[in-house]
Amino acid sequence: MAAGNRLAAGGRIDRSKPLHFTFNGKAYTGFQGDTLASALLANGVRLTARSFKYHRPRGIVGAGVEEPATLVELMGDDASGNRPATTVPLTEGLAAKAVNCWPSLAFDIGAVNQLASRFIPAGFYYKTFKWPNWHLYERPIRKAAGLAAAPSEPPSKGHYETRYGHCDVLIAGAGPAGLMAALTVARAGLRVMIADEGCEAGGSLLSRRLTIGGTDAMEWVDATFAELNAMPNVTHLQNATVWGYREHNYLMVTERAPANPSLLERTWRVRAGHVITATGAIERGLVFGNNDRPGVMLASAVQAYVNRYGVAPGKRAVIFTNNNSAYAVAADLAAAGVEVRAIADSRDAVPDEARAIVPGIEIMAGKCVTEAQGTRQIRSVAVAAKTGGSARILSCDLLAMSGGWNPTVHLWSQSRSTLRYDDPLATFLPDTPAQPISAAGAANGALTLQDALRSGAEAAAQIAGTTPPDIPDAPDLPYAMEPLWRVETAKGKAFLDLQNDVTVDDIHLALREGYSNVEHVKRYTTGGMGFDQGKTGNINIIGTVALAQGLAMDQVGTTTFRAPYTPVSFGAIGGLREETVALPYRHTPITEWNLAQGAFMYEAGARWRRPGYFPRAGEGLQEATNRECRAVRFGVGVYDGSPLGTFELKGRDVGRFLDYLYSNVMSSLKPGNGRYGLMLSDDGLIMDDGVCFRLDDHRWIVSTSTGHADAINGHMEEMLQTRFPEWNVFITTVTSQWNNATICGPKAREVMAALGTDIDLSPEAFPFMTVRDGTVAGLPARVVRVSFTGELSFEVNVAPRHMRALWAKVMEAGAPFGILPVGSEASHVLRVEKGFLSLGHEVDGTVDAYDLGMGWAMSKKKSDYLGKRAVQIRREGAAPRRELVGVIPEPDRQIPEGAPLTPGGRREKTEGFVTACVWSVVHERWVGLALLEGGHARHGETAHVRLKGGEVIPVRVTAPCHYDPDGDKLRS
Incomplete structure (x- = not known):
């Protein structure tokens, strides 16, 4: 062997690439290809951890995700907690420290728990810390049995x-x-x-x-x-x-x-x-006295360190096993120059094929290790017959155990x-x-x-559905084993779950307390819980329960294996979905056109990608948004409305179904006509707003907001299947079957005429809130007169295969009129100018339609609709209501959304908040919307906005509609 525990040759490490790292502040060296665990073992570090509950000395046990004992906290750029040292790849400058020890790993005050272990068995805190309140004890207990702290900052790189x-x-x-x-x-x-x-x-x-x-x-x-x-x-x-x-x-x-x-x-x-x-x-351990001491390792882990990492975890080894696989470990240890003192095999008869590969090594058949001796490092083991009797002491610094494979x-x-x-x-x-x-x-x-x-x-x-290929010859030692769930004559604490400090005595206590079901045993003792999920100890726990109850293993059964199989960082779970990554984003046929025009893309509800604004050279968000708003208010613009949720409803009972879903009446619509409406939830609050059009006697089109499309689809299906299963209604999602270009602005009719259409565009033949089928620019289309901007608008719907062609023709026909593409930012400004509500802004989950000045949408003719009774009950209360108003900042300046409104600027009361504030290209000043207590009766008054730092800005309260209050523009 080379210096320390590193073998002179072998392994899959790159010895030409040394790496420097620290553990608990002390500097060490490893190689490329090492894990933190293999590098620590190579440097002779045996004490690497303290146990969860008793703070007993622990060392490295496994070689992979099964590692139950050595958890570390990484510091610096790699900051993360509770990482098994066996799964941490060694990198240059890695800094790690042990967890759950104070003031140091070598001298841990928490180890005093070992002296009181008799009084702190499994579940003791459930019985002990009741008076006067568990929360008085919770923090110190969690600190004493805690793990690594969560990183205080996100990763600095990547x-x-x-x-x-x-x-x-x-x-x-x-x-x-x-x-x-x-x-x-x-x-x-x-x-x-x-x-x-x-x-x-x-x-x-x-x-x-x-x-x-x-x-x-x-x-x-x-x-x-x-x-x-x-x-x-x-x-x-x-x-x-x-x-x-x-x-x-x-x-x-x-x-x-x-x-x-x-x-x-x-x-x-x-x-x-x-x-x-x-x-x-995964190899399981064996259960004997002090089987958690540093130097007691899984045999497969020892084999991995020798053959894969070129590390001998010890110089004098004893093998304890009940199966054949440990004999290959003994052979590999001997080949690496490690002295193998003996193999203690609990089986009375050891197969000849196992004996054959370890010539010269003493085999102690029918014998068990009853105790590992030593404190911070194993010094020797006691070996005795399974039935007891005098023990033989074998000095060693490594015990490789193998209890079989799970x-x-x-x-x-x-x-x-x-x-x-x-x-x-x-x-x-x-x-x-x-x-x-x-x-x-x-x-x-x-x-x-x-x-x-x-x-x-x-x-x-x-x-x-093919024939299996020929299998190459792959000689291996046959596997044979006899179960050994625990050593009956063990001396000292015998651990079943090293990660959670669960002993055989804990299992017996749980059974005495009446927790006979294996799931209850798990919860009472915490055996197999946490991120270990029973990798090394689960079967031994089940075997111990079976022995104690006189049951067969299949009668005891297993506990539930839960996700995640291994720990997963929150960062990985919530990872980004952007730019060139292969994404689940939903795109319309003109996404590429938008990007080619330099559009700044936003993510809209249901993962749609749509343009936020189209900046030109030297323009920022505000300048680009103002230019697009002017085009719509004084000329013509076009936006892609394809992501809006669209559903086709068919059947004899669609009319009364929609009357139940919407707060206003829909069944009275004539074919070709539509109506704006509100959908309420059971509690009377607004779920969504949108338009509904009747195509013929039994066909309807329902349009919803982009963000709530999926929710409304589920809502309609739930109502239909649970409340009205006998009604003849069929719902089909057609959001992706129709794309639309919405041409809006005072010159929209001229652009439509320039495109060419067989639809009569006159206000008399094609009034506001109607729908017509025909051709536009030579393409089959469905055109809707609906406006979300407050201007004359034509929503031209075509099949997705025609959308690119339609868009190109719209831009060509609109060029003489100065047409501009319009993004979400401009759409938001135009809606605020009109006082149109937005979900998540004005509709914040606390107000109803009356608060928003939309009582006209709450039918008084219908005997019932979803949410009607809840609205009535709420409005019978005497509490003041926050109502939608317009606000004009004086002096003229932008107010951040969400800023609180207070009477006279005083701090003792908040009477509302600003929901939106935008630059109006019509008024050439900032205008906004707000929810204000008793706001409908306070038009003309002055309210006050309180800003961070104590600044107070007066605002004039107005009607929420800042532009074309009579709707002449949109009806045109």
Whole structure:
């Protein structure tokens, strides 16, 4: 061995690239390819953590996401908390520290809990800290049993991102089974997405010395991926964990450190036709006295550090096992120069094939480790017969334990698929799928390499409808085991769940307290909770419950495996969706035209991308918005109204259905005519406003706001299915079947005439709030006379395939009249000038139609409509109401939206707030809208706006309509 615990050769690290890092303020050196855990072990650091509840010394136990003991807090640019040290890639300048210890890791005052452990068993705080109030004790208890603090600042470099993906087959895991499955379905031409949580592909092959087809197993991995990555139908995500499985094969995948250096993490939301879980298996520990001491590790983790990282976690080792797999670990340790004192095997008969690979190593059959001795580091172990008797003390600094293997069934269970207990493997295996899902490899109980390859090929071939390919020869030690749920003669605390400090005694206490169901045991003791989700201890807990109750394992059952499978950052969950990323944004046919004109794009409701404004050279938002507003008020403009929600309703009962949904009457409309209306919720508040047109006796068109289109669709369906299932009404979403160019302004009729149409455009033949079908610019169209700007408007609706052509012809025909494209900012200004309400501004969830001066929209003829009674009850109250008014700032200046209104500027009372304030191109000054207590009766008064810093601005209260109050312009 080289200096420290680093082996002189071997591993997949790059020894030509040293990396410097600190742990608890002390400087160390590792190599490219190390994890923080492997680098700490290479530097001889054994004490790395303190336990959650008792603050006992802990060391590194695992080598991957199963690590239950060593959690660290990263500092600096990498700031994050509660990261398993085994999953932190080593980088230059990495700074980390242990969590849950004070004042230091070596001397932790919280360790006093060990002296009082008898008095603080599982659930003690539920019984103890009741009087006078739990909240008096909550903070100190949480601090004493706490984890790392959340970062106080967002990352200083990079950002998070969200993408959406679709595939025929998603394969979780790129070990031998996953790669063989991917190769099989990809060759069949299916779209394949491979997501593997490791920093490189290979799974268990990275940590073992095996061959496939007569060559090193990793050479087979490299050749397989070379073929897969050359296929256009394959998407390969490395360092990516599938952590959530939802209905209809909707999966959440978080990719860490993507290829783009500006990205921190990327979360994929994937819809897959079929899922193959090739997630491998996790080794479980063994339950004996002080099995949590630093130096007690999973045998598979020891094998990984030796073979993958070139690190010997100790110099003198003892193996404790109940199965064959630990014998390969002993052989690898011996080959690396580590002294293996003995193998303690709880089985009375050890198979010959296991004995054959460890010649010269003492095998103690029928023996168990009863106690690990040492405090901050293991010094020796006591080995005795299973039934007790005198113990033999073996000095060592490393104990590699293997209690068998648990298939990683977390995703399978999240899909709501069932599990079955398998006696020969003493574990739970996938059983009946609830969705299009298959399990392969170790995740399905195929625990030898040959079986894993065959399992992956067969699962994939069944999906692809092909014959499984030939499987290369892959020799491996046969797997055989006998379960050992706990050592009966253990001395000292025997831990089942290292992350949550759950012992055998805690389980027995829960059973005595009457918590016999395994789910109740989990909650009482916290065993298998948190982000561990039972990875290493779950089966041992179930086995302990089964032994205590005299039940079979399948009678006890499993607890629920919940998402996320591993921790996920909030940044990754809420990642950005913008710019050149493959996005789920919804675009209209003229999005490219808008971008070519330099439009600044906004995100509108339901993920639409639409232009906010069209700046010219040297213009900012205000200048561009003013120019677009002038075009509409004094000339002509055009905007893309395609994202507005549009629904076609058919049936004999549509009229009375709409009368129930809207506060005003719709059933009296004649074909070809429309009406503006309000939809209310059960509590009488406004859900949405929009227009409704009748096409013929049994066909209607309902238009809604962009942001509420999906909600209104769901609302209508719910009303129809739950309250009026017998009514003859059919709802069809046609938002994306119609696109529209809305031509608006005093010159709109001239532009329509220049386009050419067979529709009579005269005010008499085509009045306001009517609809006509015909041709416009030679294209079949439906034209609606409706206005959201307060000006003469023609909404020209065409099929999406005609929208680009229509838009081009509108711009050409409108050029002599100075037509301009109009964005959302100008539309907002024009609406405020007219006093038109906006959802989220004037409609804020507290006011009703009467408050907004729209009592005329509340029918007095109808006996009932949705929300009518709620409005009546609310208005019978004596509390003052905030009502919609216009406000004119004096002096002339902009007022921020949301600014509070107070009488006389005094601070003791707020009587409303400003909902909008815009520059009016008509009045050439700032005008606004507000909700003001008793506002309808206060026109002409002066209210006061209070700004940050104590500044007070007087505003004149007016009617909310600042332009064309009689509506002559829009009726034209």
